[in-house]
Amino acid sequence: MKYIVSYIFCLLLHGSLSAQNHTLDYYVNQSLTNSPLLKDLSNQILSSRLDSLRLKAGLKPQVNVNSGGIYAPVIRGYGYSTAITNGQSIDALVSANKTFVGNGYLKSQYYALQLSRDSLGNIIHLSEQDLKRNIITQYITAYGDLQQYKFNKEVVALLGKEEDLLKKLTRSNVYRQSDYLTFLVTLQQQQLQLAQSRLQYKNDFALLNYLSGIRDTSFAELTEPGIIKAVLPSVANSVFFKQYKLDSLRLNNSRKLVDYSYRPKLNVFADGGYNSDLTYQAYRNFGTSAGFSLVVPIYDGGVRKLLYKKLSLQEETRLNYKAFFYNQYHQQIDQYSQQIAENENLIVQIKDQMRYTESLIKVDTELMRTGDLKISDLIIAINNYLAVKNLFTQTTISRLQLINQYNYYNR
Incomplete structure (x- = not known):
């Protein structure tokens, strides 16, 4: 009865999972669209462009209207000196001023703003790579949970068939009641594994939606990631060195x-x-004035040399960071390449072992029909098959995760 309930539960769950499928591209695109960080950086680029326009506008003549007045009475000989205050005054002026800068200085100012925008653009690319890597990592994790769930479901179905056969053989006194109960314990353990794998997939699937900024509590079956090892660009063209x-x-x-x-x-x-x-004759005090100011630097106490030294230290720091990251970059690439190759070789060996364990279970099943098999031997064969299958799933997921880490540098 427990087996029947579990089997019906699996069918219902499989139906709900099959109702909708989501691909890796769907989650990556959703995460890029919903990311507030990428939107913030894009707005910073737009703000920097406004700074360029503000700089250009600030170099145009600045026109202002200035007005003021003062009245300083002298009462019975007490008051401010009229030689200073004139007693009273009023003015209403329209003034204009313009600062002249060299064309080279202006180009350098614009270039500084352009470099700031380029840096923000590069940060956007790096943030996109980080976001993609995180989403793909979680997608692969959830996909691995799904594969584990499907495998556990297949095992439960297989054990269910064996349990029906063993029950009939036990009733026919081919096997003892203790043999049947031992096998039944194994079946129940796998049913618990099935429920646990379902819960694990559900949790990691929900986390995938959370990281992607998707508000959705429904259940969906993830398709195979389908990622392959990319051909990385040269260091000179890599966004990580830009x-x-x-x-x-x-x-x-x-x-x-x-x-x-x-x-x-x-x-x-x-x-x-x-x-x-x-x-x-206050009515005659309308007029104009003009003038200029010129500043020629002569001596600054050595500030200029200190600024040069500060920039030289920043350049030295830049070169140190670049050299360190260059070594780390190639170390990571070489390490991931080696690990991917080792995982692929291991997968080939595991597949061979899986064929042997599957063949052994088939042989044991035939022997059980005739009563020529110890149930303990069948359980051992099933446990070996479970171990090999789990190892295959873990190694496959590990390979995908390594490829994801390797492809992170593909920009």
Whole structure:
């Protein structure tokens, strides 16, 4: 009866799983679409473009309306000195000023903003790679749980058939009652394994939805990941080394900006309007004025050399990080390649062992029909088959996870 209930439960679950299938691409695309981090970085790029427009607008003539007034009375000889305050004054002026900068300095400023956008774009690519790797890792984990569940279901079905046969043989006094009970314990253990594998798949499937930003509590069957070992780009074209190039360009541009900051600076201004102390012919105090200011750096106390030294230290740090990551990069690639090859060789050996264990179970089943088999031998054969099959599933999933880690560098 327990077997029948478990079998019906498996059928219902299989039907619910078959109702809908989700692919790896579906979850990867959903995670990229729903990621708030990627949206944030994209908005930062748009903000940087606005900074370029703001820089350009700031170099245009700046026009302002300025107005003010003052009244300082002298009462019975007490009050501010009229020589300073004029007693009262009023002004209403329209002023304009413009700062002139060299074309090279302006290009360096724009280039600095462009490098900032390029860095953000590179961070987006790296974040996408991290997100894809995490989603694929969880997908493979959940897919492995599903394969384990399906295998446990097959084993329960197989043991169920053997249990029916053994029950009949026990009733015919071919086998003892103790033999039947021993086999029944094995069946019940596998039924518990089946329930546990179902729960594990359900939990990892829910976690996959969570990581992908999908609000869905339904149950779906995952299709085979279908990932293969990619051909990695050269180091020069890898997105993982692009940031070191951008940092080098940024430091060179920063040195140019330091140089430009020591160039002469010219600012011109003009205003026009009304400015009067209201003491004599106030109606005539309309006018204009113009002027300029020029700053020529001569000596800064050695600040410029200190800035150069600071940039040199940053360049040295960049080279150290690049060299260290270069060694780590190739170490990881070589290690993953070796482990993938070892897993593939192991899978071939496991498949051979699986054929032997399956053949042994078939032979034992035939011997059991005639009563020429010890039930303990059948249980041992079944346990060996379970061990080999579990090892095959684990090795297959391990191989997919290694390929995923290897393909992480494929950009």
